[in-house]
Amino acid sequence: MLAAYFDCPGGPENLYVKEVMKPHPGEGEVLVKVSASALNRADLLQRRGKYPPPKGASDILGLEAAGSVAGLGPGCKGRWKIGDAVMALLSGGGQAEYVTVPEGYLMPIPSDMTFIQAAAIPEAWLTAFQLLHFVGKLQKGERVLIHAGASGVGMAAIQLVRLAKAIPIVTAGTQEKLKATTNAGAAVGFNYKNEDFSEKVLAFTQGSGVDLILDCVGGSYWEKNINCLSTDGRWIIYGLLSGGEVHGDLLARLLSKRASIHTSLLRSRDKEASNGYEQSFTEDVLPYFSGGTSPHLQPLLDSIYPLQEIAEAHRIMEENKNIGKIVIEMPA
Numbered sequence: 001m002l003a004a005y006f007d008c009p010g011g012p013e014n015l016y017v018k019e020v021m022k023p024h025p026g027e028g029e030v031l032v033k034v035s036a037s038a039l040n041r042a043d044l045l046q047r048r049g050k051y052p053p054p055k056g057a058s059d060i061l062g063l064e065a066a067g068s069v070a071g072l073g074p075g076c077k078g079r080w081k082i083g084d085a086v087m088a089l090l091s092g093g094g095q096a097e098y099v100t101v102p103e104g105y106l107m108p109i110p111s112d113m114t115f116i117q118a119a120a121i122p123e124a125w126l127t128a129f130q131l132l133h134f135v136g137k138l139q140k141g142e143r144v145l146i147h148a149g150a151s152g153v154g155m156a157a158i159q160l161v162r163l164a165k166a167i168p169i170v171t172a173g174t175q176e177k178l179k180a181t182t183n184a185g186a187a188v189g190f191n192y193k194n195e196d197f198s199e200k201v202l203a204f205t206q207g208s209g210v211d212l213i214l215d216c217v218g219g220s221y222w223e224k225n226i227n228c229l230s231t232d233g234r235w236i237i238y239g240l241l242s243g244g245e246v247h248g249d250l251l252a253r254l255l256s257k258r259a260s261i262h263t264s265l266l267r268s269r270d271k272e273a274s275n276g277y278e279q280s281f282t283e284d285v286l287p288y289f290s291g292g293t294s295p296h297l298q299p300l301l302d303s304i305y306p307l308q309e310i311a312e313a314h315r316i317m318e319e320n321k322n323i324g325k326i327v328i329e330m331p332a
Contacts (some may be wrong), residue, residue: 002331003096004310005058009049012314017307023100025073028081030103030166033070036304037062037094038152039313039326040123041216041239045312053092061310062328065101066109066118083253085109087121089278095310097330107282110290115192120299120325121289124152128160129285130277131214131236135262140165142211145201145228147221148241149189150177154324155265155300157214158184162293163288169210171197173320180323184300192223198224209233219243226253236262300324307331 005018018254025031043061045051053059069080080086082184086106093099109118119246122143125318131153132138138161146157149170162185168188170181173178178189188204190197209230215221254261302322305313306329314324 001097002061002307003093004307005060006047009047011310012047012318015311015314016049017310020096023058024100025100027073027075028103029073030064030069030076030086030106031071032067032086032088032097032099032101032106034065034067034094034330036067036119036323036330037065037328038119038123038182039095039154039317039328040064041094041241041317042317044314057091058093059100060093060096060099062092062099063090063098063297064088064119064122064141065090065094065099066115066121067107070098073100078128079103080106082324085115085118087118087122087314089126095307095328105278107278107286110286111289113289116304116327116329117299117301119155119327120152120301124298124325125156125160125285126277126281126307127153127238128156128214129281131238132157132160132164132212133280134277135236135264136212136214136234138164138166141167142169143167143205143209143230144214145197145210145225146170146186146214147192147217148172149181149186151216151321152300153214153216154181155184155324159295159297160285161185163285163297169201169204177323180300185295196224198227201228205230212302214237214238217241217316219245222246222250223248223253226250226257226259229257229259231257231259233257233259234262235259236264238264302326304329 001022003020008012069084088105089102124331144161148154158168170186171192181189190200209228213235218240220242302324304327
């Protein structure tokens with residue numbers, strides 16, 4: 001089968017399409033013929049040698065995939081049959097023509113959704129869902145500050161916060177991205193490049209601050225995050241785009257607000273925990289992607305690239321040009 005590959009860490013130019021052995025489903029696994037897979041920041045980090053796959057995971061790129069069931073391993077419990085349209089969050093291997101997936105990781109694709117659309121759901125939406133509900137314990141009416149609001153996770157989080165009847169506030173780096181977040185349901189958005197988002201958040205919340213922060217930026221944002229965090233607020237760090245180094249009295253500032261820091265990496269979760277997210281998401285969120293539902297949830301697609309143009313897709317994401325998800329389409 002064909003797969004996205006690189007022989008040594010480096011830039012997008014190191015990527016190429018390679019013929020590799022097709023995987024065989026093991027105990028409790030399902031073989032999926034992949035139609036589409038979306039690109040994630042983790043793929044860029046892995047390509048640079050900074051985010052190795054977990055032990056035992058495929059070294060092929062791709063943390064999510066949508067396609068159809070092509071085979072069943074021994075011990076499968078009959079949840080899926082050949083030809084079923086499915087999508088999944090993966091520990092790796094999604095940017096290939098076939099991937100094996102533990103059967104509990106699979107989620108059904110809504111009947112009125114394409115494989116391209118479905119490929120944009122698992123990583124971003126499950127990450128946002130897990131951060132908001134399993135880690136952040138989001139409550140109705142709370143205010144949530146979402147950094148990188150126009151990213152895949154950001155756009156999913158905006159809609160999930162709305163679904164929970166809470167208030168999404170975002171940051172982004174361009175007016176175009178802020179407009180996209182408004183269209184997705186953000187209550188207000190601030191351009192972190194030319195305004196102090198902590199001051200703006202405090203003004204918007206009449207001085208009370210936000211109850212929850214979803215932060216993929218890290219080090220450079222710590223002081224502004226604490227400035228606009230409410231008493232007893234929760235700050236969730238799930239990425240370190242600006243690095244992890246902090247200079248200043250972080251602990252005293254946290255203590256003064258009785259605030260808490262939580263961290264999360266979905267890729268390193270064990271199978272039992274991840275399976276719980278999939279099941280809850282399938283039951284509580286997935287129905288809202290179907291037509292005619294209110295509120296209606298939808299993944300935001302930025303662009304679609306064939307597998308042969310994987311390097312160009314990486315370049316676009318590396319330059320922060322995308323709004324929403326970049327999807328890689330597999331050969332038919």
